[in-house]
Structure formats: structure tokens, C-alpha cells
Amino acid sequence: MSGTGKETIWTPKFIMVILFTFLSYAAAFLTYPLVAKFSLSLNPDLTLASTIAGLMSLASLFVCPFAGVLSDRVSRKRILQLSSVCYGAVLAMHAFIRSIPALIVLRLLVGVFFSINNVTAVAYSTDFIPEKQMGEGLGYAALATILAQAIGPALGLKLVDIGGYPLVFAAAAVSVFLCAAVITFLPGRKPSGAVSGKITMDSLMAVEFTGFMILAALFAAGSGLISTLLAIMGEERNITSIALYFTVYSACMVFLRPLVGKLLDKKGVYVIVAPAVLFTAIGTAMIGFSHTLVMVIAAAVLIAVGQGAGTPSLQADVIRHLDRSRTGVATSTIQIGQNIGNAIAPVIGSFFVGSYGYAGMFSGYGVLLTIAGWLILFLHYRRDNKH
Numbered sequence: 001m002s003g004t005g006k007e008t009i010w011t012p013k014f015i016m017v018i019l020f021t022f023l024s025y026a027a028a029f030l031t032y033p034l035v036a037k038f039s040l041s042l043n044p045d046l047t048l049a050s051t052i053a054g055l056m057s058l059a060s061l062f063v064c065p066f067a068g069v070l071s072d073r074v075s076r077k078r079i080l081q082l083s084s085v086c087y088g089a090v091l092a093m094h095a096f097i098r099s100i101p102a103l104i105v106l107r108l109l110v111g112v113f114f115s116i117n118n119v120t121a122v123a124y125s126t127d128f129i130p131e132k133q134m135g136e137g138l139g140y141a142a143l144a145t146i147l148a149q150a151i152g153p154a155l156g157l158k159l160v161d162i163g164g165y166p167l168v169f170a171a172a173a174v175s176v177f178l179c180a181a182v183i184t185f186l187p188g189r190k191p192s193g194a195v196s197g198k199i200t201m202d203s204l205m206a207v208e209f210t211g212f213m214i215l216a217a218l219f220a221a222g223s224g225l226i227s228t229l230l231a232i233m234g235e236e237r238n239i240t241s242i243a244l245y246f247t248v249y250s251a252c253m254v255f256l257r258p259l260v261g262k263l264l265d266k267k268g269v270y271v272i273v274a275p276a277v278l279f280t281a282i283g284t285a286m287i288g289f290s291h292t293l294v295m296v297i298a299a300a301v302l303i304a305v306g307q308g309a310g311t312p313s314l315q316a317d318v319i320r321h322l323d324r325s326r327t328g329v330a331t332s333t334i335q336i337g338q339n340i341g342n343a344i345a346p347v348i349g350s351f352f353v354g355s356y357g358y359a360g361m362f363s364g365y366g367v368l369l370t371i372a373g374w375l376i377l378f379l380h381y382r383r384d385n386k387h
């Protein structure tokens with residue numbers, strides 16, 4: 001719906017989408033940070049474990065553009081119901097596998113169904129946000145992701161201690177099956193301004209926002225490195241309770257995200273993303289030099305201010321600038337970047353850890369993010385001011 005200043009974000013339908021998103025991401029964060037460790041329990045090869053951890057994002061990378069097209073053309077309710085059932089079934093299968101080949105197949109399938117689920121949910125939520133409050137609305141919707149990230153990793157580690165990896169994957173599957181139940185209360189209809197016809201490059205991604213897609217990939221690379229390697233680094237350096245990183249990061253984001261959304265609506269994307277790049281770079285470098293939990297927590301705060309604000313602002317800006325009929329494409333464009341970063345970074349990072357250690361790897365990422373991120377923003381800013 002197009003908005004006036006009097007329209008409200010908090011409708012029952014919008015709240016249901018937030019609940020659905022929380023349950024979907026809860027399953028993801030219960031399991032994703034543990035995939036590398038689970039792989040190591042089957043085969044003690046860090047590079048292989050890092051590669052397997054990135055397979056979900058690799059599969060999502062190829063599926064994401066088509067998920068965007070699908071969500072612009074077909075009933076989003078039906079897509080969400082079907083993808084939730086399949087996603088939950090694949091997670092449940094993890095509880096029964098004991099081989100690397102089986103794990104590889106399942107991680108690829110998780111990537112397929114999670115990607116469809118995620119792109120559609122974000123696109124669907126925009127149907128219930130007033131146009132002039134898009135940044136704020138998406139900020140509130142993203143709180144579901146933040147809460148899931150706050151709870152998921154620590155709970156996953158606790159469940160491993162209680163009942164092993166099968167219990168974690170069973171709990172994740174239940175969470176996703178609940179998604180399918182929640183979605184039944186949402187309306188079933190074609191998306192606003194639904195399109196049809198041939199699938200072209202323009203319908204797969206917003207080419208004019210390729211720079212923002214690359215920047216989203218850089219932000220996601222840091223997240224992928226931390227999610228994959230933090231627990232392993234913590235064990236090597238004897239940093240107890242290192243999963244508190246995710247809790248602190250998420251707690252900060254609960255307070256920051258709505259404020260960032262409002263600031264985006266008033267000041268624009270560059271005011272937020274330019275400093276976000278620097279905060280993320282500094283915080284990630286600090287992770288590499290951390291030998292105490294206090295330093296890890298300090299880094300979590302910086303990264304929350306940076307990365308947690310940067311990617312959602314890029315997403316909201318692309319959605320705002322594209323026609324409503326291309327909401328799915330706008331969503332998938334940024335998520336393609338996120339999938340690239342999450343898929344590639346853990347593999348590359350594992351090689352750099354072997355050669356330069358965690359400090360060299362994480363600080364090197366910080367330098368790359370700062371230089372490339374500011375260059376992309378500068379080029380986009382120049383382009384915007386020529387029109």
C-alpha cells in the first residue's frame with residue numbers, strides 16, 4: 001500500500017510476517033554457526049568444514065534471483081508455505097546423517113529453500129509498510145532477525161551439550177514447521193503490481209544497483225567469517241562463552257535498528273552507510289586480535305553499529321527506488337550480494353588463517369572493506385547527483 005504520514009506500520013498482518021520471519025531465522029541461527037563444528041566432527045579438515053559452512057549461501061546465490069522473480073509473480077503465501085515445509089524437512093534430515101557427502105547435499109538443499117523463504121518474506125512484508133516509512137518498517141521487520149540471532153547461536157551450543165547435534169537440528173526443524181502454521185493466517189493473493197512475461201536480466205536483479213550488491217557482499221563476508229570461525233577461534237584461544245558475541249551484537253541492534261530506519265527515511269543512505277563501513281572494519285579487525293571476552297564484546301558493539309545498520313539501509317534504499325512490481329527483485333539484488341559474501345568468505349578466510357593467523361585474516365578484511373566500500377559509495381553518490 002502506498003502511504004501517507006497517517007498510515008500505521010503495526011497491522012496484524014505485518015506482525016504475523018515478523019513472527020514468521022523470527023521462526024525462520026531462529027532455525028537458521030540455531031544451526032548455521034554450528035555447521036563447521038558439525039563437519040569437523042565428521043572429518044577434521046578446517047578448509048572442508050569452512051567450505052561446507054558456505055554451501056548454504058552458495059546455493060542461495062544461484063536460487064536468489066529466481067526467488068525474487070517468483071515472489072513478484074506468484075502468491076507469496078503459497079510460496080512461503082511450501083518452502084517452509086521443505087526447509088523444515090531438510091533440517092530434520094540433518095539429525096540422521098553421519099557422512100560428509102550427505103551433509104553437502106543437505107546444506108545445498110537448505111540454501112535453496114531458505115533463500116526462497118527469505119526473499120519472499122522480505123518482499124511480502126513491504127506490502128504492509130507505508131511507502132514513506134519503508135526504512136522504518138523494514139527496520140522493525142528486521143528485529144525478528146536480530147532476536148533470532150541473539151537467541152539462536154547460544155541456544156544451539158546449549159542444545160549440543162544436552163543432546164548432541166541431532167537435538168539442535170530437530171529443534172530447528174520444529175521452528176520452521178511452525179512457520180508453515182503461522183503463514184496460514186496471512187492472506188493469499190498475488191503480490192501488488194504482479195508482473196508476467198519473459199524472464200530477463202532486468203527481472204532477475206536491479207542492475208543499476210550492482211554497486212550496492214557488491215557492498216552487501218562485503219558486509220556479509222565479515223558476518224560469514226565471524227559466524228564460521230568465531231567458535232573455532234574461541235576454542236583455540238580459550239575464550240569462554242564466546243557465543244555472547246551474537247547476544248551482544250543482537251541486543252545492540254534491537255535498540256539501533258528502528259533508529260537507523262527513521263534516520264534513513266530522513267537523511268538518506270549515504271549518511272548511514274559511509275560510517276557503517278568504518279565501524280564494521282574496525283570491529284572485525286578487533287575480533288582477530290581478541291584474546292579476551294571483553295574485547296570480543298567490544299567488537300560486537302562496533303560491528304552492530306556498522307554492519308547491522310549498513311546492509312538493511314542498502315536493502316531499504318533499493319526497495320524505495322524501484323517500482324512496487326519489482327519488490328522481489330529489489331530484495332533479491334541485495335541478498336545475492338549477501339549470499340556471495342557468506343559463500344566465498346569462509347573458504348577464503350580459512351586459507352588466510354593458515355598463512356596469517358586470525359589477526360591477519362580479520363584485519364585484512366577490514367582494510368578491504370574500507371577501501372572498496374567507500375569507493376562504491378563515492379561512485380554511487382556521483383551517479384545519483386548527475387540525475
